[in-house]
Amino acid sequence: MHKTFSLTLLLLATILLNAARAVENLPPKLADNADKEAILIYRQALADWASQGTYSPDEFWDRTCDGFYNAAKRLLSLDLTKEEELQYHQEMAGILGSYTLHDALIAKTLGGPHYDELLDYASKASEAYAVAPDEESQKQAKAIYLAYAGQLFNVRLRLAISLPEEEREEAFVSLVGDVVTFALSLPDYGADAFKIVQAIRAIDAELGEEAIDALCDAFEASGNPALAKPIAALSGERRYARLPGSELYFEALFPNEKGEYVKPFDPEAVKGKAYLVEVWATWCAPCRKEIPRLKEVYDRYHDAGFEIFGYSIDLNDDVLQKFLVDNEVPWSVASQKHSIEAGYHGLYDYYSIKGVPEMILVGPDGKVIQVDCRGCKLADALKELYPDVEPLDWDPQTDFSSRVFDPSGK
Numbered sequence: 001m002h003k004t005f006s007l008t009l010l011l012l013a014t015i016l017l018n019a020a021r022a023v024e025n026l027p028p029k030l031a032d033n034a035d036k037e038a039i040l041i042y043r044q045a046l047a048d049w050a051s052q053g054t055y056s057p058d059e060f061w062d063r064t065c066d067g068f069y070n071a072a073k074r075l076l077s078l079d080l081t082k083e084e085e086l087q088y089h090q091e092m093a094g095i096l097g098s099y100t101l102h103d104a105l106i107a108k109t110l111g112g113p114h115y116d117e118l119l120d121y122a123s124k125a126s127e128a129y130a131v132a133p134d135e136e137s138q139k140q141a142k143a144i145y146l147a148y149a150g151q152l153f154n155v156r157l158r159l160a161i162s163l164p165e166e167e168r169e170e171a172f173v174s175l176v177g178d179v180v181t182f183a184l185s186l187p188d189y190g191a192d193a194f195k196i197v198q199a200i201r202a203i204d205a206e207l208g209e210e211a212i213d214a215l216c217d218a219f220e221a222s223g224n225p226a227l228a229k230p231i232a233a234l235s236g237e238r239r240y241a242r243l244p245g246s247e248l249y250f251e252a253l254f255p256n257e258k259g260e261y262v263k264p265f266d267p268e269a270v271k272g273k274a275y276l277v278e279v280w281a282t283w284c285a286p287c288r289k290e291i292p293r294l295k296e297v298y299d300r301y302h303d304a305g306f307e308i309f310g311y312s313i314d315l316n317d318d319v320l321q322k323f324l325v326d327n328e329v330p331w332s333v334a335s336q337k338h339s340i341e342a343g344y345h346g347l348y349d350y351y352s353i354k355g356v357p358e359m360i361l362v363g364p365d366g367k368v369i370q371v372d373c374r375g376c377k378l379a380d381a382l383k384e385l386y387p388d389v390e391p392l393d394w395d396p397q398t399d400f401s402s403r404v405f406d407p408s409g410k
Helices: 002-024 036-051 057-076 082-107 113-130 135-162 165-185 187-203 205-222 225-241 285-304 317-326 336-341 376-385
Strands: 253-255 261-264 275-280 307-312 332-335 358-362 368-370
Touching: 036 057, 057 082, 082 113, 082 135, 113 135, 135 165, 135 187, 165 187, 165 205, 187 205, 187 225, 205 225, 253 332, 275 285, 285 307, 285 376, 317 332, 332 336, 358 376, 368 376
Parallel strands: 275 307, 307 332
Antiparallel strands: 253 261, 275 358, 358 368
């Protein structure tokens, strides 16, 4: 009897303890009368609660989406500064985009209340942008409009990618047409439009190439001065994307014995040879880390005919020359600054290069073999080019793969 009673108490205590833990694991609740400060505190509490578990991104979203959605909805109903209004609209756009994508991937089509709400926000933002009374208000409204419209395009892209192949092309073509039209009306969307067609190109190379051409040609034909910068960037990215298998534009000035940048690159000097062009800068830490590895490459393969050419985007000649001397760099290094002054295109901007170091490997036939050919990718490519030379035994675990993305060096 006593033993049975003790077991009963133990069982009851265990049930109560588990129930208490279950209650403790519930997400925090948002009070109905919460003001802005209370809502912000709630959002942080929600994030803290979710971070206590080990969730995948999808699980994290499933456990927190309603809370963040309700918080964003409430915040947008309050009196806000312009900065707060933009921030919370961008957050709401992201939340509705995630909701809409989730629904679309299940239904394999667009629709549902979340999609309708996303469309409604985009429509209202478009109307606000159209009637904005001054430049500041127009800038604010445009940023909000871009946030919601961008989510709509991203959802359409992800949905199209998920469709069966026979349905995918039609969805891609429709998406590209709308993206181009939208980018022409709002040039600020130009870079994002190019990312969409690049994503399409990764799935369908032929259609993606046509989409890139359509986007760039439409931008150029528009004659819109506001599109001048996006056109240059997009055209450069198109050139960069098509470099493998193509000839590299490489016009640059190298220094003579006196350090004067007067020697142009001579393509005849490398005819029939493979060579590497490294776009780099002295202020770039990853670039400096690559120098000893490139010296190893040079020592190993130069006698077999391999060449390296540096292309510095430094603006200070003295700093560049001191670095080259101090580090005993054995290959020639051109200056982008002096090359541009001589009337050549700057390689960094001409190809819309996104960061340094950028290494472009050119084969003996004068065609680019590989872009971003750094670390072990370079070692593997050289192994194929020069099978009679003992290959480099670089460890992929120590491959210097980081890059610096600010060409100003700040």
